[in-house]
Amino acid sequence: MPKKIQTRRPGAQPIGDDAPATKGDLKAFATKEDLKAFATKEDLKAFATKEDLKAFATKEDLKEVDAKVNTLDANVNTLDAKLNRVVVEVANLKGEVGEIRHTMATQMATKDDIRQILNAIDRFASRSEEDMKSRLIHGQALTEHAVTMKDHEGRIVKLETAQ
Numbered sequence: 390m391p392k393k394i395q396t397r398r399p400g401a402q403p404i405g406d407d408a409p410a411t412k413g414d415l416k417a418f419a420t421k422e423d424l425k426a427f428a429t430k431e432d433l434k435a436f437a438t439k440e441d442l443k444a445f446a447t448k449e450d451l452k453e454v455d456a457k458v459n460t461l462d463a464n465v466n467t468l469d470a471k472l473n474r475v476v477v478e479v480a481n482l483k484g485e486v487g488e489i490r491h492t493m494a495t496q497m498a499t500k501d502d503i504r505q506i507l508n509a510i511d512r513f514a515s516r517s518e519e520d521m522k523s524r525l526i527h528g529q530a531l532t533e534h535a536v537t538m539k540d541h542e543g544r545i546v547k548l549e550t551a552q
Contacts, residue, residue, distance in 0.1 A: 446454070498506070
């Protein structure tokens with residue numbers, strides 16, 4: 390059933406179907422001034438056409454966008470979880486690095502410590518070399534004395550047997 394168009398002003402008396410219209414009846418109809426409030430053909434040209442509306446998103450397009458947004462949300466949640474694991478790992482590594490620094494500061498030798506150790510080794514090595522030379526000299530002296538004693542023994546034996 391077609392929609393009934395209102396042709397009279399609100400509050401006007403209904404017009405009978407059988408009676409001819411009177412001037413008073415005609416006053417109840419919309420005037421030119423009343424019609425100025427309605428849209429004109431020119432006004433309607435400014436509205437979007439079916440062709441214009443094709444450029445806008447459809448329900449299917451919105452469903453696709455919604456699916457992509459859901460996928461992105463899942464990806465963001467995954468990345469967030471990974472980032473949380475990385476943050477925890479970095480915190481653990483910071484603690485371990487702190488422990489290593491503490492160990493290095495308290496239990497490991499510094500350059501000065503190593504220099505002192507090397508100097509002590511050098512002093513010990515030079516004393517060892519001096520002791521080695523001293524032993525060689527004593528060894529030579531003992532060998533010479535042993536040779537000299539044998540030579541003296543031989544002469545004493547000759548002297549005693551000659552007498």
